[in-house]
Amino acid sequence: MTEPEVIVIGSGPAGLGAATALARAGRRVLVLEREAQAGGIPRHCGHHPFGMREFHRLLRGPDYAARLTKAALDAGVTIRTRTTVIALHPGGLVQITDDAGPATLAAKAVLLATGVRETSRAARLIGGEKPGGVLSTGALQGMVHLNGQRPFRQPVILGSELVAFSALLTCRHAGIRPLAMIEPASRITTRSPARWLAAAMRVPILLHSDIIAIHGRTRVDGVTLATPAGPRDLPADGVIVSGRFRPDAALLLGSHLPIDPGSGGPVIDRWGRLSDPAYFACGNLLRGVETAGWCWSEGQRTARAILAALQDQLPEPAGARLKLAHPALRLAVPQVIGAGAAGSPHDRLQVRLDRPAKGQLRLMQDGRVLASTRIDSLPERRLSLALPHGLGPGPLTLTIAEAP
Ligand SMILES: Cc1cc2nc3c(=O)[nH]c(=O)nc-3n(C[C@H](O)[C@H](O)[C@H](O)COP(=O)(O)OP(=O)(O)OC[C@H]3O[C@@H](n4cnc5c(N)ncnc54)[C@H](O)[C@@H]3O)c2cc1C
Numbered sequence: 001m002t003e004p005e006v007i008v009i010g011s012g013p014a015g016l017g018a019a020t021a022l023a024r025a026g027r028r029v030l031v032l033e034r035e036a037q038a039g040g041i042p043r044h045c046g047h048h049p050f051g052m053r054e055f056h057r058l059l060r061g062p063d064y065a066a067r068l069t070k071a072a073l074d075a076g077v078t079i080r081t082r083t084t085v086i087a088l089h090p091g092g093l094v095q096i097t098d099d100a101g102p103a104t105l106a107a108k109a110v111l112l113a114t115g116v117r118e119t120s121r122a123a124r125l126i127g128g129e130k131p132g133g134v135l136s137t138g139a140l141q142g143m144v145h146l147n148g149q150r151p152f153r154q155p156v157i158l159g160s161e162l163v164a165f166s167a168l169l170t171c172r173h174a175g176i177r178p179l180a181m182i183e184p185a186s187r188i189t190t191r192s193p194a195r196w197l198a199a200a201m202r203v204p205i206l207l208h209s210d211i212i213a214i215h216g217r218t219r220v221d222g223v224t225l226a227t228p229a230g231p232r233d234l235p236a237d238g239v240i241v242s243g244r245f246r247p248d249a250a251l252l253l254g255s256h257l258p259i260d261p262g263s264g265g266p267v268i269d270r271w272g273r274l275s276d277p278a279y280f281a282c283g284n285l286l287r288g289v290e291t292a293g294w295c296w297s298e299g300q301r302t303a304r305a306i307l308a309a310l311q312d313q314l315p316e317p318a319g320a321r322l323k324l325a326h327p328a329l330r331l332a333v334p335q336v337i338g339a340g341a342a343g344s345p346h347d348r349l350q351v352r353l354d355r356p357a358k359g360q361l362r363l364m365q366d367g368r369v370l371a372s373t374r375i376d377s378l379p380e381r382r383l384s385l386a387l388p389h390g391l392g393p394g395p396l397t398l399t400i401a402e403a404p
Pocket of ligand 1: 010011016041045138162251284290292
């Protein structure tokens with residue numbers, strides 16, 4: 001390939017969705033992927049349902065990843081696997097390393113689509129011994145779908161967000177029968193239809209409960225829960241720790257590009273553009289976990305912004321940094337909000353909470369409410385607020401008027 005016009009870092013649904021759209025518009029696109037195969041996280045999710053939005057059919061994760069990859073290749077995208085990006089430099093210079101050693105690549109635009117990381121058991125401060133059999137959902141899915149292993153028979157699942165139910169589907173696929181899903185809050189985190197899946201698999205969801213100790217020397221042989229009725233022991237032989245995802249922003253750490261402390265991902269504007277306008281970002285890197293279809297669609301919309309940038313049709317970077325003015329607010333994306341225009345990829349503010357909250361979510365400027373919506377939500381759930389197009393120059397604040 002001659003020098004690419006666009007480099008995409010990460011070949012998950014967001015990266016491949018964007019790369020395909022850019023190549024179909026006639027641009028030279030290079031995707032860099034550190035794994036041996038393209039496709040991102042869905043490659044490890046051997047279950048349905050993926051692909052409705054993209055291909056109008058229900059696919060298993062690996063088939064979906066293969067289709068995304070084929071669509072990109074058919075459109076003319078070049079995909080380099082086993083290629084890790086190790087540094088980002090101003091103006092779209094990207095340092096990589098692969099079997100041939102280190103090298104530097106350049107492009108007019110670079111799209112970051114590096115996804116999320118799971119929070120480890122240690123970071124979640126779960127006490128007890130340190131036996132084998134305590135896995136993140138990603139590790140479980142790798143063992144089951146990539147290596148054909150069954151690491152345990154009756155684990156517990158800690159968490160009840162989207163990915164915890166992905167773990168439940170993986171268990172069903174592997175003939176694993178979880179003893180329970182454990183959720184510290186008073187409701188499950190994901191939307192309630194997921195509850196039916198647990199009910200259909202006869203897996204109880206224990207609300208108001210948490211794991212306070214994991215037992216076993218070499219293998220897990222039990223867990224102790226804190227429950228409203230007091231401590232309770234379960235004879236689990238494994239623990240799947242799910243939730244608390246953080247953007248995989250390792251590349252931003254040593255770079256000139258700022259990280260938003262709320263999301264842990266890059267600071268972007270309504271065009272998905274970073275402070276250095278050669279860089280864009282999309283997908284789970286922006287805020288933690290969303291579904292594959294959501295990330296793919298975000299990739300497509302960000303591709304349109306990159307096309308506009310390549311034709312010098314994007315407005316100059318401008319706009320105020322949004323201030324979060326309520327303790328329940330964890331993150332809002334985009335963080336820099338200028339006047340909007342038709343076609344900007346972020347015409348809605350994506351918001352997540354740190355704790356449950358109920359009331360009016362409000363975007364304020366100069367004491368005026370610019371946009372508002374009613375919320376009654378838990379952390380990790382998707383919240384969004386339509387962004388107005390016309391905006392004054394004053395500082396913008398996001399707050400919650402809590403219902404009593
Ligand atoms: C364990 C788990 C299970 C999930 N299950 C489901 C599910 O069942 N259904 C669903 O809809 N969603 C699920 N999700 C959400 C899932 O993350 C999204 O569906 C989707 O994969 C996100 O797409 P993405 O392109 O943003 O990131 P990813 O799919 O995570 O892709 C990011 C890619 O970037 C690559 N990369 C990262 N850093 C570098 C670097 N420095 N150099 C080169 N390459 C790099 C990674 O190797 C990876 O391939 C799950 C998430 C997790 C963590």
